[in-house]
Structure formats: structure tokens, C-alpha cells
Amino acid sequence: MRLTLGPVLFNWQPETWRDFYFRIADEAPVDSVVVGEVVCSKRAPFLAGHMPAVIERLVAGGKEVVLGSLVLVSLPRERRQMAELAEADGFLTEIEDLSCLAPYAGRPHAIGPFINVYNEATAAFLAGRGANRICLPPELPLGSIRTIAQSLPDTTIEVFAFGKVPLAISARCYHARIHKLTKDNCRFVCGQDPDGLPVRTLDGAGFLLINGVQTLSDTCANLAGDVDALRSAGVRALRLSPQTCDMVAVAKLFREVLDGRREGEDAVRALASVYPQTAFANGFLYGSPGAQFVRSMTLRSQ
């Protein structure tokens, strides 16, 4: 199985962002890396200057570089950016919004987890237009994943396996709302929360995270204990989504599980010390509430 590092979803300082990718390029055992600002087009100019060096370093590190589109394309400026992205040669694009899809007809491309692929017919439709890799929506249960993967043996089916789970996207910026600012004059307050702004219930339980226009889970997806079930379902790639914890260590642990050098349950425990004070969850995979952690299939069947 392959490992894909998803795009950084949060608003990191540009130098932090660059250095993160430099280290990934040099040290992380991942096969593909999706780069580019996918959540908020206002953040992109700050990263643009570092992009060529990041791409060059990743390529030198033997990684396949994939360029991510925006998740929600609305403004004319954003549509122009996406049209330019479609003209970029040499790199695979990962489509995160269907409005970007048309220019890729007949060209190899990837489909990101923000596209609604819930069944084999939709996956086959997209594969027929040139999608050779599809990262499925995080809320899909294992049964659906298996049906889709087995009906499309020539398409790499990928599953969101680590990171805070993107749950919703909005036209409205909640960071701006909380800071009593407008979206156009947001002062980039989302940059104050490199791992998201926690939203707690009124009785103090962790619930969600705000990342500008995006809402994520407070729990962190962790499917390290479910690798056997995913593999036998036909999944061929796992996605790790960048958090502020040591993502090289995360990638190494997943790599060890994929290579059979470490038990999945053991990796789950090890990940808890890599990303402390974080609750893990895999409920979506088992049709349970996504916030829950269900013990892996293999353990339960023993």
C-alpha cells in the first residue's frame, strides 16, 4: 500500500510550511505529497513564493508531487486560479471541487476526499474521465469502500487514515466570525491556530475545530489498527493529513504497519505519544458516529 501526505489544511506561517515540506521530502517514507492551499484562496499568495523550492525538494526526495485544487471555488479570481492550475504541466492535480473537473477530461488526475464519491457508479464515471486515484470521503463505511475498490481494480482507492477529519466547508469564515471580523478583512486570524480552533460543547467536551471556512473533527482519525481490513477491502493507499505533531514519525509508524514490521494496535498506541492529548477515532469506518473509536475488526474477530 502507498502512503499519501494530504495538503496542509491549516494556515501555517509560510516558513513553517516550507520547512515542514523540506523535512517531509528528506525524511518521511511517503510516496505522494499533495501540496497547495486548498482551504482558503486568501492564504495562497503567502505560500506561492516557497512553492517552487518545496516542489523541487519533494521531487529530489523521490516523492510524487500532486497539486491540490481549492475545496470551494466561488470568486472569479478563484476560478481564474483553477484555470491556471489546469494548464500546469508535469504534475498530477488533485480535484477537490467538481467545478475544476471539466478541463481534466481524458487526462490523468486524482480525486480528493472533498468530492462526493459514495458508490461504484460515481467512481467508475470519474475513472472513465481520467481519474486514476480517488481518495474517498472520510464518512464512508468499510462496506462501501470495499464495493468501490473491488469494482475498480485499476484505480487506486485511497482512504483518509490519519489527521483531524474535514467535516464541512462553508462560504462563511468562522474564524472571522468569532473574532468579529468580516471575511474580506479577516486579518488572517486563522493563523493563530495552526492545529485549528477548538469548539467545545457547553459541558466542556471537545467537539469540533474551526479552520477558517472549514470545520474539522476534534478527534484525530487513526486507522493504523484497521490496515488489514482496509487492505483486504482493496484499498491501495492511505492518506495522512498534516497536523502540528511530528508527521515524519506518523509516516514511519504507518509505513511499519504497511510493511508488516509493526502490529496495527501497537502503532495506535505509539501514535498516542506522537500526538498527545488527542483523542483518536475511526467510527466512520464501522458505520458508527465518526467521533467514536471502535476497536479494529481483526481484534474484535479474535
Add this chain to the structure above:
Amino acid sequence: MELICPAGTPAALRVAVEAGADAVYCGFRDETNARNFPGLNFSREELRTAIAFAHSRKVKVLVAVNTFARAGALEIWHRAIDDAVDAGADALILADLGLLDYAARRHSGQRLHLSVQAAAANADAIRFYVETFGVRRVVLPRVLSITEIAAVIRDVACETEVFVFGGLCVMAEGRCSLSSYATGQSPNMQGVCSPASHVKYQESDGRLVSRLGDFTINVFGKDEAAAYPTLCKGRFSTTFGTGYTFEEPVSLDAATMLPGLRAAGVTALKIEGRQRSRAYIEGVVRAFRRTLTALDAGEPVERADLSAMTEGQTTTVGAYRKTWR
């Protein structure tokens, strides 16, 4: 502009027709539509009868098959499409790419509308659906201002339908897993959001606590009206304080926006609420019919007081006038 009205039951459909609907939208009694609530929706036989009645009054019936088909169970959704066509539906309202592909191939010539659940929010997305599947009308997401709607209409060869009244999704429609995160059931998969089966109300120190799954969504004081715990409309806390983090519990009422929507070139106006009562349908449909009649006669558009019909009893014109941008 056409007035498109919701019907959760055959009785509600009759009410909507009598109250002045140009078209009524409804769905089958299963997970194929995004209002899969207990006691709601139509059997095959009920749909046939309802369509015959509506057509006798020159009213159209649009059938929503607008969830995303479950892998390995496509035949349930295919049958819904086939049966709706067979029953004489004037249009199918679809969101899933695989189902659009099926309907366009299997029932060429059948009028297809793109559901708001497909979240086609710009001209490029709409053009893709029009060119690929022959979609004739798109229901626009509730995130666009009137200026943006006018720009989209200039750019696409397709009719547009916009919401003018009822519940408002805070997030991009069809792209939200908040409900399944808390309950395991989502609009996209099961056709439900914040399902009643997972809601609990508890008394605590004279306060009413509303919960969804394992999470507290709101706490109400003695004198507060307790709103339904729709997840994104709850009260939560952050380091910046406590309150309605995502959205106040308000409903959309765009009656005053109708002149602007007409000038923008909008084809149809949609009222949300297949899960609502006959009294709601009757009141809201009549009020909007009156407003449209006044608009056509060149009379001033007055906003009827429909606040009793809304969740939270407060209304907003939503994104049509963006105060938060």
C-alpha cells in the same frame, strides 16, 4: 418566476397545489431522498395519484432522488429514478454523479434538475453538469448574493432555482459530515441531518439540555424557547466565549429580495420544508403567491409576517445580502 413548493405527504401536496404552487417537489418513502424522516414521503401509488391530481390543476411535480446512492445498493436508487419517470414526474432532482449518468443514459429526454445537494456554486460547475448530463435547471446553493446569482445566470445556459424561504444550511450543502460525525447518519448517505432518533432533552438545574448523540448542542434557560438541536445551529464555547459559533437559529425569508431575484433572471423560487406541517405549507405558499402576484402587477412587495412559521422565530435574507463578507 415559478413557485416551487415542498410536500412531505400527499395531503401536503394537495394543500400546496390549492395554495398556488406552480410545481411541487417530493420524494419516495426511503433513503433515496434528503428528507428521509419517519412518517414522511410518498409510496409509488401515492406518487402516481398525486401527479395525476397536480397535472389536472396544471401543476408540475418534481421528484427528488437527491441522496448519494449507497455502494452495492444502486438498484434502490435506480428503481426510484425509473419509477418516478414511469409515474410521469415532470423532472427528477438529482445530486449524485453516478445517478445523473444513469438517468441521462437510461431516460434521455427526461428533464433533470441538479439538486442543491450537488453544491454547484459557480458557472464552471453548472456548465459541467449541463454539458455532461443535459441538466436543464440547477438549484443554487444558499451561499450566493444576488449579484453573484446574476453573474452565474449570464454565464450558463440553464435555468436557475433559488431558495426563498425555510431552513438554511450553514455549510455548503451536500458537503457536510457533521451529522454523521455525531450520530453515524448523514444527509448524503441516509437523507437525514441531526436525526430525531439521536436527540435527547434532559432537565438539569431548571435548565433544558438538548443533546445529539453524545454531544450537548444547546442549553436553554427557563424563559428560552428550546430550538431543535440541529448541529450547526447549537451553542458552543471557544476561548473567545460562548454562543452560536456557526449560525444563530434563524430561517431564510427572502420575500423582500424577489424584485432583485427577478431582475437577476432567476427562473424559479423554492420553499424549503418537506418535513413541515400542512399549515406551514398553506401559509407560506399563499404568502409567496400573493407577493409574486403583486410583483407581476408592478405593486410594491410587502413582506408577510411569517415569523411564526420559522425555526427560532427569526429570519434573515441569508447570503442574498452578505453582511459578513
